[in-house]
Amino acid sequence: MAQPLPVSPLASPLPALGTVPGVRLGAVAAGIRYKGRTDLVVAEFDAGTTVGGVFTKSKCPGAPVDWSRTALKGGLARALVVNAGNANVFTGKAGVETCRATAEAEARLAGCPATEVFLASTGVIGEVLPADRITAALPALHGALTEDGWEAAARGIMTTDTFPKAAVRKTEIDGVPVTIQGIAKGSGMIAPDMATMLSFVATDAALPAPVVQAMLSSGTVHSFNAITVDSDTSTSDMVLLFATGKAGNQAVNSADDPRLAAFRKVLNDLLLELALMVVRDGEGATKQIRVRVTGAVSDQSARVVAKAIADSPLVKTAIAGEDANWGRVVMAVGKCGEPADRDLLAVAIGGVTIAREGTVVEGYDETPVVAHMKGQDIDIDVDLGLGDGKSTVWTCDLTHGYIDINGSYRS
Amino acid sequence: MAQPLPVSPLASPLPALGTVPGVRLGAVAAGIRYKGRTDLVVAEFDAGTTVGGVFTKSKCPGAPVDWSRTALKGGLARALVVNAGNANVFTGKAGVETCRATAEAEARLAGCPATEVFLASTGVIGEVLPADRITAALPALHGALTEDGWEAAARGIMTTDTFPKAAVRKTEIDGVPVTIQGIAKGSGMIAPDMATMLSFVATDAALPAPVVQAMLSSGTVHSFNAITVDSDTSTSDMVLLFATGKAGNQAVNSADDPRLAAFRKVLNDLLLELALMVVRDGEGATKQIRVRVTGAVSDQSARVVAKAIADSPLVKTAIAGEDANWGRVVMAVGKCGEPADRDLLAVAIGGVTIAREGTVVEGYDETPVVAHMKGQDIDIDVDLGLGDGKSTVWTCDLTHGYIDINGSYRS
Structure with a gap:
């Protein structure tokens, strides 16, 4: 990059470091x-x-x-x-x-x-x-x-x-x-x-x-x-x-x-x-996202589902736009090929259950979820309702910053 | 979207349509x-x-x-x-x-x-x-x-x-x-x-x-x-x-x-x-990309490799930036888990072989490749050197337009 990149808004301060003998x-x-x-x-x-x-x-x-x-x-x-x-x-x-x-x-x-x-x-x-x-x-x-x-x-x-x-x-x-x-x-x-x-x-x-x-x-x-x-x-x-x-x-x-x-x-x-x-410090990141999948047929299956959600450009751009777009989470679950049953699926964002058993929760109030989406730490929980498999994966959002960093010429 | 999207720069004209009896x-x-x-x-x-x-x-x-x-x-x-x-x-x-x-x-x-x-x-x-x-x-x-x-x-x-x-x-x-x-x-x-x-x-x-x-x-x-x-x-x-x-x-x-x-x-x-x-008409697309993989152990394996290249955000942003970043193509081949041998791999962009047998071609002249990258149709050819499997996949580049379209709020 010709210009130094601006420091990530999610940057962690350097802790007080000691020594390790040897x-x-x-x-x-x-x-x-x-x-x-x-x-x-x-x-x-x-x-x-x-x-x-x-x-x-x-x-x-x-x-x-x-x-x-x-x-x-x-x-x-x-x-x-x-x-x-x-x-x-x-x-x-x-x-x-x-x-x-x-x-x-x-x-x-x-x-x-x-x-x-x-x-x-x-x-x-x-x-x-x-x-x-x-x-x-x-x-x-x-x-x-x-x-x-x-x-x-x-x-x-x-x-x-x-x-x-x-x-x-x-x-x-x-x-x-x-x-x-x-x-x-x-x-x-x-x-x-x-x-x-x-x-x-x-x-x-x-x-x-x-x-x-x-x-x-x-x-x-x-x-x-x-x-x-x-x-x-x-x-x-x-x-x-x-x-x-x-x-x-x-x-x-x-x-x-x-x-x-x-x-x-x-x-x-x-x-x-x-x-x-x-x-x-993910390229262009403005939000950290935790994706937790439970109820999968195995931990390995839960990992695949969690990664499908965490890697989905549509999920990541929605979060960049502070949009609690749970439909894209459903899409990502559906695409990855792991066992899933639409009619058993539950999706929560920011701890609020939005969808359950194949449809949106009756009387779903988006207000607390909208507030959660404005924060820097986003939590997505998906329960597949099939078994005991679980996995947590972390990612960041996909923003214009990613395109800026990776779409510019090398030299 | 509140505003109608601008027509894709890659838009095809509507052909003269006839009827289909029945x-x-x-x-x-x-x-x-x-x-x-x-x-x-x-x-x-x-x-x-x-x-x-x-x-x-x-x-x-x-x-x-x-x-x-x-x-x-x-x-x-x-x-x-x-x-x-x-x-x-x-x-x-x-x-x-x-x-x-x-x-x-x-x-x-x-x-x-x-x-x-x-x-x-x-x-x-x-x-x-x-x-x-x-x-x-x-x-x-x-x-x-x-x-x-x-x-x-x-x-x-x-x-x-x-x-x-x-x-x-x-x-x-x-x-x-x-x-x-x-x-x-x-x-x-x-x-x-x-x-x-x-x-x-x-x-x-x-x-x-x-x-x-x-x-x-x-x-x-x-x-x-x-x-x-x-x-x-x-x-x-x-x-x-x-x-x-x-x-x-x-x-x-x-x-x-x-x-x-x-x-x-x-x-x-x-x-x-x-x-x-x-x-x-891919969201935000400015270039059409053809990824052809040959020399794989099977057609199915070639398809997985071609999709890994075509889906790689780093490959797609590089192309948006008109950067013949063949290193990212190598990365995508390496990541997908299909049989590949770094030291047999050949990569060509716009018909120009850039890398072969695990290293850049001696005397590689980037000029014709740079010219190719400025066009609307980008060709990436990868030969794995292992067998007869082949597959072609098409995609588009990843641009700010994609983030604009998908990172804005639904309503």
């Missing part, structure tokens, strides 16, 4: 694409740090996704290198070579195998990412990493994001205090030019790699995998969770261990907070 | 929703007219869809009643009763069983459609039906359409001249407020009902079922084909009979012409 971060302006702003971020982790990861399901993933997916097999992480502005996607052998050169350069600085360096890139697709600009910038950047570098990192990974995204939680494992702190970027769940989603979370808890992976995988189901801005899926999405072990708790070997219950709860809470920040 | 039509302003314009259309067919139909796959269909789907079982049609402005969807028992009262009133006028009267409605969802306004208007309307009523019918079924849609073809069966003539409405393949798609086609050919059904079913696969404006599926979509038999050709008992080859070809051609008119 993690040092920093950012620098490497001139990869943007002028006069940071676009290269490094995080270094103490030896013994375990890692879990969740990646895009795209069949056309970027080279950094391939690299990090392979690195994850070892379960250990010593460094993370992230650049903004060039996704290194659809760049053929040159893209693979850039990954190898970047990881090897950082591995020399961190004193670890290249297979313990994780990579992530977002930005334009199909342009070669010049490895030399990155490798030239790494030594000075690596030398300046600090435990206080979280805000710099949150800002350095932004592309079309209009505000930096971070969240922090404190909890205990077995009575030992631990910290979880994370950053995210994304403005549009997906938007392969400039807005693909990344999130990096670190904790000082001591957790074996399989436990880290299990907790992250289940935690993303109801957070990062439950948001949608425009139904488009990125080639570069990645969420990584690092556990440095510096808190000194006794390692717990199962994600289901009751000693991890509190940790799991705050981790899930933090992941959802970060995910909702991405929705709240 | 069909009489007319339209009247019944005051169902609109002021000062026709909104009720009737067509009467001579005894012996056969019919085929294709309906929305929505799980929440409108009452008229249920009615006509049931009526179709008899294979015979004597009348069609269509209203614009109220879809009679999600109206419970009142909606069913309106259908019954409407069909019975028209059946008395046409002298046929109510089960030979077909019904279609589009417009707002969830408001009761008053049967009495329709039944009060039917006698005068029925009395004024004429063979020349096609243009009046094409205009009377419009909702947010910005131009009337009709097409005509002449061909022969066994040396006997026959006519096929049809009308359509839709502006947005789907948009349940006001723009749901309907099409009614009639021929004077003599064709048994199973042949009519077979030809219509196969003809819609590559026409009405190969277009998308916004990925939303209506509760009211319906295409009906009526065959009056007045041409006097010998009945042919199989749709695959070589004597029907010419008829099938022009029927398919007419269905595609009508379907493309709906795309060209």
Whole structure:
């Protein structure tokens, strides 16, 4: 974009960030694409740090996704290198070579195998990412990493994001205090030019790699995998969770261990907070929308129905226009192919039941619903009346701002 | 909409329409929703007219869809009643009763069983459609039906359409001249407020009902079922084909009979012409887009990939911005879950191959592609390099006009 975008009206303030013992971060302006702003971020982790990861399901993933997916097999992480502005996607052998050169350069600085360096890139697709600009910038950047570098990192990974995204939680494992702190970027769940989603979370808890992976995988189901801005899926999405072990708790070997219950709860809470920040920075967003579907034949079926509603351009434009257009919700339920019976369906907006058993509620008074539609947080509840399946999905409205951002020329 | 919409820049002129022997039509302003314009259309067919139909796959269909789907079982049609402005969807028992009262009133006028009267409605969802306004208007309307009523019918079924849609073809069966003539409405393949798609086609050919059904079913696969404006599926979509038999050709008992080859070809051609008119009146459309996918593992897989591209808000906004953003095409291929291999993929825009085998073509010159993007007809070709499966889908771009039309309040 030639002009900086105005900050989202739904922007969340940056919380007071602390440190995560065993993690040092920093950012620098490497001139990869943007002028006069940071676009290269490094995080270094103490030896013994375990890692879990969740990646895009795209069949056309970027080279950094391939690299990090392979690195994850070892379960250990010593460094993370992230650049903004060039996704290194659809760049053929040159893209693979850039990954190898970047990881090897950082591995020399961190004193670890290249297979313990994780990579992530977002930005334009199909342009070669010049490895030399990155490798030239790494030594000075690596030398300046600090435990206080979280805000710099949150800002350095932004592309079309209009505000930096971070969240922090404190909890205990077995009575030992631990910290979880994370950053995210994304403005549009997906938007392969400039807005693909990344999130990096670190904790000082001591957790074996399989436990880290299990907790992250289940935690993303109801957070990062439950948001949608425009139904488009990125080639570069990645969420990584690092556990440095510096808190000194006794390692717990199962994600289901009751000693991890509190940790799991705050981790899930933090992941959802970060995910909702991405929705709240959705391209052109003026309202956050929660779609909750109950009464489906299964949770999976409820998820499909909820996503159909959340992805419907007609539902999203109606909400942008502050129109409680429940007929479009009915349409979206009907279109998605999941089991549904028109004559059992109930639709509520803002907690007010509008339609039930195939027709509008007798004496339906639109007044409280109209008032709800004028707010920034819109709640849509659909009950299918068929079973116990339920799912909640978050999205934002579809406005002229989305067209402005995505309909303008790249250069 | 309070203000009439400007006519689509892609509008097609109304062709010179003739008559179809055995069909009489007319339209009247019944005051169902609109002021000062026709909104009720009737067509009467001579005894012996056969019919085929294709309906929305929505799980929440409108009452008229249920009615006509049931009526179709008899294979015979004597009348069609269509209203614009109220879809009679999600109206419970009142909606069913309106259908019954409407069909019975028209059946008395046409002298046929109510089960030979077909019904279609589009417009707002969830408001009761008053049967009495329709039944009060039917006698005068029925009395004024004429063979020349096609243009009046094409205009009377419009909702947010910005131009009337009709097409005509002449061909022969066994040396006997026959006519096929049809009308359509839709502006947005789907948009349940006001723009749901309907099409009614009639021929004077003599064709048994199973042949009519077979030809219509196969003809819609590559026409009405190969277009998308916004990925939303209506509760009211319906295409009906009526065959009056007045041409006097010998009945042919199989749709695959070589004597029907010419008829099938022009029927398919007419269905595609009508379907493309709906795309060209797509809400806010400024460009028509053809997405052709080849090299898929099957035709069905190619269709899913083509629809993912055609429905992607990022692809559609890029085209609105005249940006040959092939990276977004790659993203859409990757997201849809169908077999694809990044390193075998080729993408061409306007006939110019831009990317091949996982990377941009060496020495790619954007100049001819930039020129192509400035036109009104955009061609995207994707070859997956995996097999022989192929499919073509048509859509339009996503512009501020779409947001204007769908983000404004209903009343």
